[in-house]
Amino acid sequence: MRKLGLALALLSMVCLVPSAFSQAPQVKVYWTTSGKFGPFPLQDLVPSLPKEKHRDVIIPVNMWVIDHPKGLVVFDTGNNAAVSDGKCNSYWDAGMCGLLKPSQKREDVIDAQLKTLGYAPEKVKVVITSHSHLDHIGNIKLFPNAVHVIQKKELYQAWWPEKFQRGGAFVMGDFDGPAREFNYLELEGDYDLFGDGTVMVLSTPGHTLGHQSVKVKLGSGKTMIMAQDAIWFTVNMEGYPAGLNYSVKDYNNSIQRLKMFRDLENADLFFGHDPDQYNQGGGKWYR
Ligand SMILES: [Zn+2]
Helix, strand or coil: CHHHHHHHHHHHHHHHHHHHHHCCCCCEEEEEEEEEEEEEEHHHHCCCCCHHHCCEEEEEEEEEEEEECCEEEEECCCCCHHHCCCCHHHCCCHHHHHHHCCCCCHHHCHHHHHHHHCCCHHHEEEEECCCCCCCCCCCHHHCCCCEEEEEHHHHHHHHCCCHHHCCCCCCHHHCCHHHHHCEEEEECCCEECCCCCCEEEEECCCCCCCCEEEEEECCCCCEEEEEECCCCCHHHHHCCCCCCCCCHHHHHHHHHHHHHHHHHHCCEEEECCCHHHHHHHCCEEEC
């Protein structure tokens, strides 16, 4: 009788343990870059930087692949494929090419990288776009069948930016033509993408009118926050703001917001273009 009891207890454990695990979606994230920008002086992008912190940098153009049981997600699609292999001047404003010096090759473009990781690009269910600058929204046209998640204000701004926001950072070719007819999930604030709290879109305006970041709870239980251009570099966290902002007030509030999320959840916080962070942790999976 005792043996039967033991057997039943073991059986119930075998049955219970996997179901307990299956309640936490096994989410994993791959961190990559759409080629690099630079070299150029860091102080060109962060004019408030004190002299002792001046240095030349080559910076990543962060993109993220989020593998969730309910669907494959891409967070930012990098520079348009047309600027690859030294052809920047044919697609971007010459001033932007000269400033940013993109080194992207065709194999760095998000569709090619997805294939390398073993995913068919047409399997991407959701494209989240942090904001509509040329190094983040560049390849949404490669995903005509995805749901495109963007803040409603950001869509408006992309089409008709304020005069002081122009100057080549918004490239109409990235979102005109067929992209007009895409399925946009237009947000006005935060959003729980799959309804289970694992992939949270966070409103972080300031850099642009409708910038957004993403917070992911990995299968391991660890939380990672991808700030994208809400925070470009580590030095922005040290009180030296980025030189390109729609609203410095909102920019500072968004940094504070992300810091609080980081501290509350003991999360890792990733910046949009930080070279040291990328050299340490880029090009790999987080589980
Ligand atoms: Zn950027």
